[in-house]
Amino acid sequence: MQEKQVQEFFDHWLSEALFGDFSNGAAVEVPPMLQDLPHNRIARQYAINQLINTRKNLTGVAARNVVSLYEQLGLRDTSVRKLHSHVWYLRAKGIHELYMMEQQDTKPLIQQYTNSQNEYVRLEAQTAMLSFEGFAGLHFLNTLTRPMNNWQQVKLLDQLLPLDPGHFEQLPQWLRSPVDSVVEFALKLAEIYQQMQVKEEATACLQHPSLKVQVQAVKTLTRIGDEASAAILVALYATAGTQLRKAILNALEHIASDQERPFLEQELENGNPAVQLQAARIVANCCTNGMQLLQQKAQVAPVYDRIFLHIKSLRARS
Amino acid sequence: MKEAAEILIYLVVSGLFLYSVVLIFFYVFIGINSIGETREYLHKNSFTDYRLLAASPHAPTVSILAPAYNEGATIVENVRSLLSLYYNKLELVVINDGSKDDSLQKLIDAYQLEKVDFFVNYQIPTQEVKAVYRTKHPAYNKLVVVDKVNGGKADALNVGINIASHDYIVCIDADCILEHDAILKMVKPFMEEGEARVIASGGVIRIANSCEVRNGRLVRVHLPENYWARMQALEYIRAFLLGRMAWARLDGLLLISGAFGAFDREIAIRCGGYNVNTVGEDMELVVRMRRYMHEQGLPYKVTYIPDPLCWTEAPETTKLLGRQRNRWTRGTIETLKSHKIIFLNPRYDLLGILSYPYWLFFEMLAPAIEFTGFIVFLVMAITGLINWHMFFAFLLFILFFGYLNSIFAIYMEVYTYNQYRRKKEIRKLILAAFSEPFLFHPFVVWSAIRGYFDYFRKKKSWGEMTRRGFGKPAEKAQQPG
Numbered sequence: 001m002q003e004k005q006v007q008e009f010f011d012h013w014l015s016e017a018l019f020g021d022f023s024n025g026a027a028v029e030v031p032p033m034l035q036d037l038p039h040n041r042i043a044r045q046y047a048i049n050q051l052i053n054t055r056k057n058l059t060g061v062a063a064r065n066v067v068s069l070y071e072q073l074g075l076r077d078t079s080v081r082k083l084h085s086h087v088w089y090l091r092a093k094g095i096h097e098l099y100m101m102e103q104q105d106t107k108p109l110i111q112q113y114t115n116s117q118n119e120y121v122r123l124e125a126q127t128a129m130l131s132f133e134g135f136a137g138l139h140f141l142n143t144l145t146r147p148m149n150n151w152q153q154v155k156l157l158d159q160l161l162p163l164d165p166g167h168f169e170q171l172p173q174w175l176r177s178p179v180d181s182v183v184e185f186a187l188k189l190a191e192i193y194q195q196m197q198v199k200e201e202a203t204a205c206l207q208h209p210s211l212k213v214q215v216q217a218v219k220t221l222t223r224i225g226d227e228a229s230a231a232i233l234v235a236l237y238a239t240a241g242t243q244l245r246k247a248i249l250n251a252l253e254h255i256a257s258d259q260e261r262p263f264l265e266q267e268l269e270n271g272n273p274a275v276q277l278q279a280a281r282i283v284a285n286c287c288t289n290g291m292q293l294l295q296q297k298a299q300v301a302p303v304y305d306r307i308f309l310h311i312k313s314l315r316a317r318s
Numbered sequence: 319m320k321e322a323a324e325i326l327i328y329l330v331v332s333g334l335f336l337y338s339v340v341l342i343f344f345y346v347f348i349g350i351n352s353i354g355e356t357r358e359y360l361h362k363n364s365f366t367d368y369r370l371l372a373a374s375p376h377a378p379t380v381s382i383l384a385p386a387y388n389e390g391a392t393i394v395e396n397v398r399s400l401l402s403l404y405y406n407k408l409e410l411v412v413i414n415d416g417s418k419d420d421s422l423q424k425l426i427d428a429y430q431l432e433k434v435d436f437f438v439n440y441q442i443p444t445q446e447v448k449a450v451y452r453t454k455h456p457a458y459n460k461l462v463v464v465d466k467v468n469g470g471k472a473d474a475l476n477v478g479i480n481i482a483s484h485d486y487i488v489c490i491d492a493d494c495i496l497e498h499d500a501i502l503k504m505v506k507p508f509m510e511e512g513e514a515r516v517i518a519s520g521g522v523i524r525i526a527n528s529c530e531v532r533n534g535r536l537v538r539v540h541l542p543e544n545y546w547a548r549m550q551a552l553e554y555i556r557a558f559l560l561g562r563m564a565w566a567r568l569d570g571l572l573l574i575s576g577a578f579g580a581f582d583r584e585i586a587i588r589c590g591g592y593n594v595n596t597v598g599e600d601m602e603l604v605v606r607m608r609r610y611m612h613e614q615g616l617p618y619k620v621t622y623i624p625d626p627l628c629w630t631e632a633p634e635t636t637k638l639l640g641r642q643r644n645r646w647t648r649g650t651i652e653t654l655k656s657h658k659i660i661f662l663n664p665r666y667d668l669l670g671i672l673s674y675p676y677w678l679f680f681e682m683l684a685p686a687i688e689f690t691g692f693i694v695f696l697v698m699a700i701t702g703l704i705n706w707h708m709f710f711a712f713l714l715f716i717l718f719f720g721y722l723n724s725i726f727a728i729y730m731e732v733y734t735y736n737q738y739r740r741k742k743e744i745r746k747l748i749l750a751a752f753s754e755p756f757l758f759h760p761f762v763v764w765s766a767i768r769g770y771f772d773y774f775r776k777k778k779s780w781g782e783m784t785r786r787g788f789g790k791p792a793e794k795a796q797q798p799g
Contacts, residue, residue, distance in 0.1 A: 056367070089361035089362070089364070092365070093364065093365055096365045120362060124365075147512060149509065149510050149511065149512060150376075150378075150508075150509040150510070150511070151506060151509035151510045153376070154370065154371065154374055154376045154377065154509065155370060157374075157376055158370040158374055158376075188376070243584075273437070273439040273440075273441075274439050274441070277437055277439065306435075306437045307437050309435035309437070310435050310436055310437035312435065313434045313435040313436070317434070317452070317454065
């Protein structure tokens, strides 16, 4: 019951304290009920969680006030203690709290965990680097020897999203990383931020031993490639597996031209309805008089007729 | 002669005793593993911000497949609820499995649907697709409605797999209520895959009877008022929070509930989709997908998440409950029989050595063994062969152990997700647990025994399913396929 009272009191106090002015380092007046907060395990974690949730939804002065309250309530020490814990989830949580509360001075401590054995600690430390340094924080990729799963990559990309794009001098180095997922992530960066200067390296990744890297390289070339890229993908198609072929056809929907018409006509005869449908879609969207070609084919066999009607319907709706 | 009968009874009793000991060992083993798995899951996700996935352009694409048969009473509301799920890269495929009611017309009217020319690639052979409908209304552009010739739930799901255009499929019952963030949470395990490909992921199903539902959303959770539904609430907590979490930790899950499960679409297609010749198509698909990955030598994982994400209506009468359990028994027998090659086969690793034998002995055969035990008990009681001191000692022990297991499950629920926040409801749940061995459990065993008989009589039907609808009077729906 007492815990609940403290929590309710904290919520009420926080909603008022947020509007204070701490710009000149002014101290916040901590009410007696909260003075013991750092020593009450449950209450202090509740307070930290509430501050983090509030911080996520605020920007500007109000967000800085949240950080100020966190520091002045003496909660920072709790987070630092967690950071030093040997238990992985406490360490990860400590890192999370410290970067959410903009504790820049803990950067050297956190940096050492960017290649941690534990994937959750590693991800939080990597996120912290981006939170502290923006794009420059990506330097951890230079030394990363452990994999980044898709969730980790999406989280990092999301962290970068609101920031002004930085410079990517090290992108070619990351594209040659011995860690497959670092290459994959670097290709995603090249794709999203349209880093045309790494087109050669991205093209070389089409021959990478990892299928995931190959598929991402195809996607990246869709964004940063030139008029020759479609031909390169078509040449690769012959030796590619099912998944890579699917990725290539997806890419051709965006970059194919009349030059790929013979290849597409050949794929229209493929025999696999999924491939035929996708080839038809590319023909319709990227080739001159593509719909006419499909209409002619529709006379040949019922399958082409159904494909033609499908494409026609799609185009009418788009 | 008498001596031979005594020896026979001695052997049967010893067998039953040994069976019980191993079963108890498994319960303890499951309990311990579920604690580990649940704790780990909670720690891993304690600071996960799922919101980043909701609108992320890098999130995987997901198709929800909702087969519907005579769901006219609730279909519009349920589709609206599904369309409002937090996930941007989503497609909702509603498959009208030849409904005899006005389900399709209601959908057409409510969502301004128009028939479109759609090339259906029958990668998995199914009944004919009569028409595909889409809307130009921007608010409903994720919706695809498929009208097909009736073929049963498995066939409808296969049509959904053929039509779906996204990488992952989430198969649900159209009358289920999903939490807003259900897809966000369901997709994460697929994104966390490493060397081993995540081929399927299951989510927890909870009982929605007596809960408050508004506009297709669950607004307040209550423990079911109806006794049979309340017992199922307890049973589901035990099965999902203990059993499946434990098997997920061992990567030995054989069942992902048909009411809410996510699959890698490509693997599902490669395996041939749902089997239309079984009434246990949900379990059968998981076993077949696992078997396929093993046989291809591909590393894989089947995951499970304990968050309560999907709410469904449980049968409230013995008639309907009996039919459901009868069908589950037949589905289990059919699945295990068609994959008997896995049994104790080291080629399938844990699947063959532990998961399959567990399901065979302690899920499929359990009702038969219990029933046999009861008959033997009656014979021994009549012939005066029972040592009553010993009998009551064992009875008390078994009752105590069963209660302990249920109370532990309730504790896990309170400790983790605590859906029933009122103390009165927890007390009711505990009381329900106390009544279980005398009412609910014998009924479930009897229904399973009837399932055996129906299996041997080659009965294939799902039986009549009556859905009350949340907060509505009962509506009848017959699933003939």
